[in-house]
Amino acid sequence: MAKAQKKKTCFVICPIGADDSPERRWSDDIFNHLIRPVTDECGFDAERIIEDSRPGAITENIVAAVYEADLVIADLTTLNPCLPSAPMEQISGIA
Numbered sequence: 001m002a003k004a005q006k007k008k009t010c011f012v013i014c015p016i017g018a019d020d021s022p023e024r025r026w027s028d029d030i031f032n033h034l035i036r037p038v039t040d041e042c043g044f045d046a047e048r049i050i051e052d053s054r055p056g057a058i059t060e061n062i063v064a065a066v067y068e069a070d071l072v073i074a075d076l077t078t079l080n081p082c083l084p085s086a087p088m089e090q091i092s093g094i095a
Contacts (some may be wrong), residue, residue: 007045007069008044008071009069010044010047010069011071012031012048012073012075013048013073014074016049026078036076039071049062049065
C-alpha cells in the first residue's frame with residue numbers, strides 16, 4: 001500500500017477585517033476563489049491566520065506560520081484595516 005504524501009503548507013497573509021466587513025468578504029473571495037483552488041491543484045494546503053487555532057499573540061503566530069510554511073502568499077489587494085498606517089509610513093520612510 002502506497003504511503004499518503006503529506007501536502008506542502010502554504011501560509012496566506014491577507015487583510016482580515018471584522019466578520020462580514022467589506023474587507024473580510026473581499027479577502028474571503030480572493031482566498032476561496034483564487035488562491036485556494038490554485039494551491040490545491042499544486043499540492044499545497046493553504047491556510048490563513050484567521051483559520052489558525054494556535055493560542056498566543058497574533059504577530060507571533062504570523063511569524064511562526066511564515067517561518068514554518070513551504071510557500072507564503074501575500075494578498076496585497078487592499079489595505080489591512082487592522083494595521084494602523086503610521087507605523088507602516090515610518091517603516092517605509094514616508095513619514
